[in-house]
Amino acid sequence: MMELSRKHLSISKSLTLAISAKAKEMKADGLDVIGFGVGEPDFPTPSFIIAAAKEALDSGKTRYTAAAGIKELREAVCRKLKSDHGLDYRQEEIIISNGAKHSLYNAFQAILNPGDQVIIQSPYWVSYPELVKMGGGKPVFVEASEQNDLKMKMADLEKAITASTKAILINSPSNPNGSVYNRAELERIAELAVEHDLYLVSDEVYEKLVYDGLEHISLASLGKEVQDRTILVNGVSKTFAMTGWRIGYAAGPEAVISVMSNLQSHATSNPNSIAQYASVAALTHPASDETVAKMVEQFAKRRDYMVEQLNLMAGLSCLKPGGAFYVMLNIQDLLAKKYQGQRIDGSIDFANLLLKAEKVAVVPGIAFGADHLIRLSYATSMDNIEKGLKRIESFVKEIV
């Protein structure tokens, strides 16, 4: 066979998708699988958003739009960033993409040159290292240990900065950790970025999913100097249960956004026109805040229950995450032990045996760079959570 792209041969397939594909297959075979693997809200997209999409279709909003997105949505994003974070952006500083993931892809393509390093906390969202590599950069990991609430220690972050560092990637609230950086930490991160002249890529897709009165602080809001070097990425997927609609956005310096727009104009053109109009409703409809608040209330209840139950099970422990909809379960005490004669050497063994024996799908932490952890999503009904946790309990009882 003729040689393939060396750059892209090094890109791994998403492990999270592999496990969920297996779980889906089992479900399709009629098996009663409980899925804790998914990274998407289980709620339906709110009806006022669907209505806006129907209206867009009926009024013929079915043509190409500007590659960087319709004016109405870019304006809605500007207003949102102003009212939520006090941030001033002009339309030229906003790009609408096919999901936040696409915005992140564009951002790394726009700012990286070969050999540039991007600092990422570990455990990390599966796509981050690959997105950086696709941009020609090198991911550099800083441990976010459970001892530090699954966040980076600021001293470790500082130590990781080299002459080749181009950007620091921050994801707060975080997938998979569920951790939320506080103001003091974000101020330190911003200070380091200014001192070392680095970009900040701030993935804020879970911003609305915070609990216990915690506050999400947008990095860019920490001062003009910080905003000028920040590429803020967000989207409608997680906040409004719109994962399938594929709308995300980025706000940043015009020079960066303009490279991102040029790239996008050749690679994909505009994101889906109907989904863009629906997203205007998501960001501006008077019922939005209340609808999101109701979902957050449900997530909080599920989180409390899940964390409490898991910590009662022998051999397992987890922290109580302040945001997003994931729990990181520590299985360290069960490693090197056996389930019905089969040895559990790492998170993949744990996840595979659990799926086979009890039909519960979880994501092995190795996908996020942490083999002693398992990620459970509580973006599923309380019934499923109750049932799934009982099965996990039966499973771990058999591990000796």
Ligand SMILES: Cc1ncc(COP(=O)(O)O)c(C=O)c1O
């Ligand atoms: C941290 C993080 N960023 C970005 C995304 C991508 O979201 P979108 O659906 O907007 O592409 C996800 C989705 O799983 C995520 O967990």
